[in-house]
Amino acid sequence: MLRFIDPDTIARPFSTYSHLVEAPEGCRWLYISGQVGATPDGTILEGFEAQAQQTWSNLLAALRAGGMDVRDIVKINTFLTRRDDITASRLIREVALRGHKPASTLLVVSALAHPSLLIEIEAVAAQPMAAAAPVAARRAARAKPAPKKRAAAQKAGAAKARAGTGRKTSRAAKRKSRGG
Incomplete structure (x- = not known):
């Protein structure tokens, strides 16, 4: 089971995240590359809210493809190109995370890989091996x-x-x- 910790010796989180996340020994780890506001056909959506919602949709789809769920996320890094989008980003993140509070870093950067991109999110997820067992069994059943x-x-x-x-x-x- 993942442990989410907010020590009294550190300022309370400014948003919905945890200062520390402890994963037990023997977890299965999933590292998700930066996801952006592009649809499956590669179309980059216009506007921050549309891109942010699509970015989270892509991230959650990546988690499902890896046999994990939003509750398995232990760390997210969010990159924005405009400081004015911080509040909207946090609101959209709260909806996507459904009360889950992984460790989180938010950075405002000068640009992302494509000039139309306004947000990018990368994540790390961990799943205790007992929870991963059904996933491994499904994979084995589909194997050659x-x-x-x-x-x-x-x-x-x-x-x-x-x-x-x-x-x-x-x-x-x-x-x-x-x-x-």
């Missing part, structure tokens, strides 16, 4: 068959091809059928 099974399937496919019942046909057989 074991080498012996693959070899047997390949032999069966070759036998079908030789018998003329399979879809695979050798180059030599194709040349013969064309008269070459």
Whole structure:
């Protein structure tokens, strides 16, 4: 279980985040590259709010693809290009995080990789191995068959091809059928 800590010896967080997040030994870690306000087809949205909402949507989709959830985020770094967007960024983040309070850094930078980008967020997530077990089981179920099974399937496919019942046909057989 992740532990979220705000020591009394440090000023209270200025927004919805924790000063410290402790992950137990044996966690599965996920590092998410900076996500931006671009739709899946690569279109960069106009306006800060639209970009921020899409950025969070992309980040949450990345978490799901990694078999994790918003509650597994331990650290986020947010990069903005305009100081005036800090308040809106915090409000949109609070909605996206649904009360979760990971460690967080917010920076205002002069520019991002593309001149139209106004926000970028990167994250680190951790999941205790007990919670990760169902994810590992699902991945194993989708994995390729074991080498012996693959070899047997390949032999069966070759036998079908030789018998003329399979879809695979050798180059030599194709040349013969064309008269070459």
